[in-house]
Amino acid sequence: MKKLLTGNEAIARGFYEAGGHVAAAYPGTPSTEILENMEQYKEDIYCEWSPNEKVAMEVAIGASMAGARSLAAMKHVGLNVAADPIMTYAYLGVNGGFVFISADDPGMHSSQNEQDNRYFAKFGKMAMVEPTDSQESKDYIKEALRVSEEYDVPVLFRVTTRVCHSKTLVELGERTEVAKKPYVKNVGKFLAAPAHAKVLHVTLEERLARLEEYSNNSPLNTVEMNDKKIGIITSGISYQYAKEVFGNTASYLKIGFTNPLPFKMIEAFAKEVETLYVIEELEPYMEEQIKARGIKCIGKELIPNVGELNPDIIAKALLGREIRTIEGLDNLHDSIIKRPPTLCAGCPHRGLFYSLSKIKNVMVTGDIGCYTLGFTQPLNSMDTCVCMGGSISTGHGAAKAFKQAGEDKKVVSVIGDSTFFHTGMNSLVDVVYNKGNTVTVILDNRITGMTGHQENPGTGYTLMGDKTIAINIPNLVKALGVEDIQIVNPLNLKETDAALKKALEFDGPSVVITRWPCVLKKFSQEDKSEFGCELKKYKVNEDKCKSCKLCLKSGCPALSFDKYAKIDPDMCVGCSVCAQICPFEAIERVGE
Amino acid sequence: MSNVKSVLLVGVGGQGIILASQILSSGLIEAGFDVKMSEVHGMAQRGGSVTTQVRYGDKVDSPIIGKGSADVMVAFEKVEAVRWLEYLKPGGALVVNNYEIPSATVISGAEAYPDGVMEKLEATVENIYVIDAAKEAMELGNIKAQNIVLLGGLIKAMGVEGVDWDKMVEQTVKPRFVDLNLKAINKGMELVASEVKEEVGV
Ligand code: SF4
Numbered sequence: 001m002k003k004l005l006t007g008n009e010a011i012a013r014g015f016y017e018a019g020g021h022v023a024a025a026y027p028g029t030p031s032t033e034i035l036e037n038m039e040q041y042k043e044d045i046y047c048e049w050s051p052n053e054k055v056a057m058e059v060a061i062g063a064s065m066a067g068a069r070s071l072a073a074m075k076h077v078g079l080n081v082a083a084d085p086i087m088t089y090a091y092l093g094v095n096g097g098f099v100f101i102s103a104d105d106p107g108m109h110s111s112q113n114e115q116d117n118r119y120f121a122k123f124g125k126m127a128m129v130e131p132t133d134s135q136e137s138k139d140y141i142k143e144a145l146r147v148s149e150e151y152d153v154p155v156l157f158r159v160t161t162r163v164c165h166s167k168t169l170v171e172l173g174e175r176t177e178v179a180k181k182p183y184v185k186n187v188g189k190f191l192a193a194p195a196h197a198k199v200l201h202v203t204l205e206e207r208l209a210r211l212e213e214y215s216n217n218s219p220l221n222t223v224e225m226n227d228k229k230i231g232i233i234t235s236g237i238s239y240q241y242a243k244e245v246f247g248n249t250a251s252y253l254k255i256g257f258t259n260p261l262p263f264k265m266i267e268a269f270a271k272e273v274e275t276l277y278v279i280e281e282l283e284p285y286m287e288e289q290i291k292a293r294g295i296k297c298i299g300k301e302l303i304p305n306v307g308e309l310n311p312d313i314i315a316k317a318l319l320g321r322e323i324r325t326i327e328g329l330d331n332l333h334d335s336i337i338k339r340p341p342t343l344c345a346g347c348p349h350r351g352l353f354y355s356l357s358k359i360k361n362v363m364v365t366g367d368i369g370c371y372t373l374g375f376t377q378p379l380n381s382m383d384t385c386v387c388m389g390g391s392i393s394t395g396h397g398a399a400k401a402f403k404q405a406g407e408d409k410k411v412v413s414v415i416g417d418s419t420f421f422h423t424g425m426n427s428l429v430d431v432v433y434n435k436g437n438t439v440t441v442i443l444d445n446r447i448t449g450m451t452g453h454q455e456n457p458g459t460g461y462t463l464m465g466d467k468t469i470a471i472n473i474p475n476l477v478k479a480l481g482v483e484d485i486q487i488v489n490p491l492n493l494k495e496t497d498a499a500l501k502k503a504l505e506f507d508g509p510s511v512v513i514t515r516w517p518c519v520l521k522k523f524s525q526e527d528k529s530e531f532g533c534e535l536k537k538y539k540v541n542e543d544k545c546k547s548c549k550l551c552l553k554s555g556c557p558a559l560s561f562d563k564y565a566k567i568d569p570d571m572c573v574g575c576s577v578c579a580q581i582c583p584f585e586a587i588e589r590v591g592e
Numbered sequence: 593m594s595n596v597k598s599v600l601l602v603g604v605g606g607q608g609i610i611l612a613s614q615i616l617s618s619g620l621i622e623a624g625f626d627v628k629m630s631e632v633h634g635m636a637q638r639g640g641s642v643t644t645q646v647r648y649g650d651k652v653d654s655p656i657i658g659k660g661s662a663d664v665m666v667a668f669e670k671v672e673a674v675r676w677l678e679y680l681k682p683g684g685a686l687v688v689n690n691y692e693i694p695s696a697t698v699i700s701g702a703e704a705y706p707d708g709v710m711e712k713l714e715a716t717v718e719n720i721y722v723i724d725a726a727k728e729a730m731e732l733g734n735i736k737a738q739n740i741v742l743l744g745g746l747i748k749a750m751g752v753e754g755v756d757w758d759k760m761v762e763q764t765v766k767p768r769f770v771d772l773n774l775k776a777i778n779k780g781m782e783l784v785a786s787e788v789k790e791e792v793g794v
C-alpha cells in the first residue's frame with residue numbers, strides 16, 4: 001500500500017519495519033514527529049521523551065549495548081548536547097543496531113543556527129546515511145541498522161527540514177521481527193577506560209577502512225549515467241533539486257552513504273564526465289574531501305553555503321537561468337507588513353512578560369521555547385537567547401559581571417518547564433552554589449509548548465500514554481538549594497508584579513514559578529481539577545473606552561484598534577490580561 | 593519534469609492551511625499523480641506567515657519551488673498574497689481571500705495595515721479570483737470553514753478532473769465537521785467555476 005508520509009513518519013515506520021526495539025528523543029523541530037509517530041508502534045517498541053538529547057542518546061546506547069535495535073532522534077543543535085556520549089560510543093561499537101538522527105535545519109525555519117552536522121560523522125569517525133525523500137527515509141533506516149550491526153558502528157542518519165517535513169509517497173511493508181542480541185559482559189568493548197580506548201581507537205580506524213569498502217559497493221550509492229557533459233555528485237535533498245533542474249540532461253552520482261565517502265566510485269565517475277559539479281546544501285562537506293583527493297570539481301564557488309537551497313538557486317548558479325516573476329511587483333512592495341509569529345491569544349506567558357516589560361534596569365536572559373517571543377513588540381522584554389537551558393547560567397554570568405563592575409543592574413532569567421528539565425536544572429545548581437543573585441522565572445505551562453505539546457517530566461504522562469509521577473518543580477527547586485520560591489498565576493497581573501518585585505528585592509537566588517497551562521493544551525484530568533477550564537470571553541465596552549490603546553501593550557492578537565479597542569470573539573480565550581491593563585474598566589466579561 | 597505543476601498555499605498560522613493542503617494532496621493521489629507536499633512549521637504558536645507547497649505530476653523531484661515557479665497560488669489573507677506573489681509564475685492563477693488579519697506589528701501600532709491591497713493585486717495579476725471566504729463560511733455557519741471554501745476555489749482554478757472531493761473531505765475532517773466542510777468546498781468551487789479564465793491543470 002502506498003501512503004503519503006513525511007520523512008519523519010517514514011523514519012518511524014522504517015524503524016518499526018526493521019524490527020526496532022527502543023527509541024528515545026527530546027522534541028526539537030524538525031525532528032519531533034519521529035518519536036511522536038513511534039508511539040503508534042508502542043506494542044513493539046519502547047519509546048520515550050527523555051529530558052534532553054544527551055539522555056536520549058544514552059538511553060539508546062544502553063539499549064544497544066544490551067542487544068536491542070535502538071534509535072535516538074534530535075535536531076541539529078540537540079546533537080551538540082548529545083555529542084559527549086556519541087563520540088565515545090563510536091569507539092566502543094554497538095551490540096544491537098544503533099542509529100541516531102540529526103535533523104538539520106538549513107534556512108533556520110525554527111532554529112538558532114544552521115550548522116551542518118555531516119561533519120559530526122567525520123569528526124566522530126562514524127558511518128553516515130542521507131536519504132533524499134520519504135521512501136528512502138524508510139528504506140535507509142533498515143540498511144543503516146544492518147550496517148551498524150555488521151560493521152559494529154553507530155550510524156548518523158542525517159536529514160534536513162525538507163526531508164523531515166515534506167510528504168512523499170511511500171510503499172509500506174511489514175515488520176520483520178529481529179530478536180534482541182544476547183548481552184555478554186565485555187569490559188574491553190563497553191568500558192571506555194583509557195587502556196581499553198587506546199586499543200579501540202586502532203580498531204576504529206580499521207573499521208573505517210572496511211566501511212569505505214562498503215561505501216564503494218553500497219546500494220545506497222548509485223550512478224545514473226546520462227549525457228556526460230555534466231556530472232553531478234550530490235546527496236540528501238540536494239539530489240531532488242539537482243534532478244529537478246537537470247533532469248536527464250546530466251549524469252548523477254547520488255551518495256546516500258556519505259561517511260566514509262565512496263572514493264573509488266567518485267574517481268571513476270569524475271573520469272567519465274566533462275564538467276563535475278558537487279551540489280550540496282550548506283557546507284562543502286563532500287567537495288572539500290573530493291578536492292583533497294586532487295579531483296577537479298565545482299561547488300561552493302557558485303552555490304551558496306548560506307541558507308536553504310532550492311532548484312532555482314541551482315539553475316541560476318550553474319546554468320545562469322534568470323528567474324521570471326510577475327511584472328509590476330515593485331508597485332506592491334509598500335503593501336507588505338511584517339508578520340512575526342506571536343504568543344497566542346491568552347498565552348499564559350503574556351501576563352508574565354507584560355509584568356516584566358514594566359520593570360526598569362533589568363537584563364532578561366531568555367531561552368528556547370515559545371516564550372523566546374517575549375522579545376518581540378510590544379512586550380520587548382527579553383535581551384538574550386543562546387541555547388536550550390542556557391538562560392539561567394548566562395544570566396548568572398551577566399549578573400556577576402555587573403556586580404564586579406559596580407553596576408546595579410539586576411538579572412531575570414526566564415525558562416520553560418521542559419527546558420528547565422532539559423538542562424536548566426544544572427544551571428540553577430550553579431547559581432546556588434556560586435552565590436548568585438539572579439531571579440529565575442520558570443514558566444510552567446504544564447507541557448512542552450513550542451514543538452506542539454509533548455509530555456515532559458512535569459506533566460504526569462509518558463510518551464506511550466501511561467500515567468507517571470509528575471516531578472514537582474517547587475520541591476525540586478527547593479532541593480537544589482533555593483530558599484526564596486514563589487508560585488504565581490501569570491494571568492493575575494497584580495500577583496505577578498508583586499512576586500517579581502519581592503524576588504528582585506531578595507538578596508540571593510530566587511525563583512518565581514508561573515503556573516498555568518498553555519492555551520492550546522488538551523487539559524488532563526489533573527489540569528481540569530487544578531485550573532478549571534471555563535474562562536469567559538471579554539469584550540470592549542465602547543462607551544467606556546477612552547481610546548488610550550494601553551490594552552494593546554499586552555500584544556494579544558485578539559485585540560485590534562479602530563476608533564476603539566476591539567476584541568475578536570473567535571480568538572479571545574478570556575484570560576483577562578487586557579481587562580486588567582485597561583485603566584478605565586472598559587473591557588468587560590461577556591455575559592455578565 | 594515538464595508536466596509537473598506547483599501549487600502554493602499561503603496565509604497566517606492558525607488559518608487551517610495544512611488541513612486544506614492535506615485534502616488537496618489526497619485528491620491528487622486519488623487522481624493518480626505522484627505528489628510531494630512540503631510544509632513549513634515548527635513554532636507551534638500562531639500569527640506568523642505560513643506556506644505549504646503541493647507539487648504533482650507523473651514524477652515529482654523537488655518538494656519545493658523557487659521564485660516565479662508556482663502555477664497556482666491561493667492566499668488565505670490578502671497581504672500574504674502580496675508577500676508571496678513573486679513565487680507565482682507570470683500568467684499563473686491567484687485565488688485570494690478578501691480578508692484582513694492585522695499582524696502583531698499592526699496591533700502594536702508599529703505599522704499600519706495597508707490600503708488598497710486588493711485593487712493593487714487585481715491590477716497586477718491577470719488571472720485572479722477573489723473570494724470572500726470568511727463571509728461565505730460565516731453564512732454556512734462557521735468562520736473556521738473559510739479554509740475549505742478557499743480550497744474549493746483553488747481546485748476549480750487548478751482544473752483537476754475526476755476526483756471525488758467530497759470523499760476526500762469526509763476522510764480528512766473530524767466527523768462532526770463533515771457537513772459544514774462539504775458545503776464549504778462546494779461553495780468555493782461554485783464561486784470560482786463561474787469565472788474560470790484559463791485552466792492550468794495537468
Ligand atoms: S486600555 Fe481600555 S480605554 Fe484604553 S484603548 Fe484599551 S479598552 Fe480602550
Ligand code: SF4
Nearest residue numbers: 556572573575576578
Ligand atoms: S481576555 Fe484579552 S488578552 Fe486575554 S485572550 Fe481575550 S482579548 Fe486576549
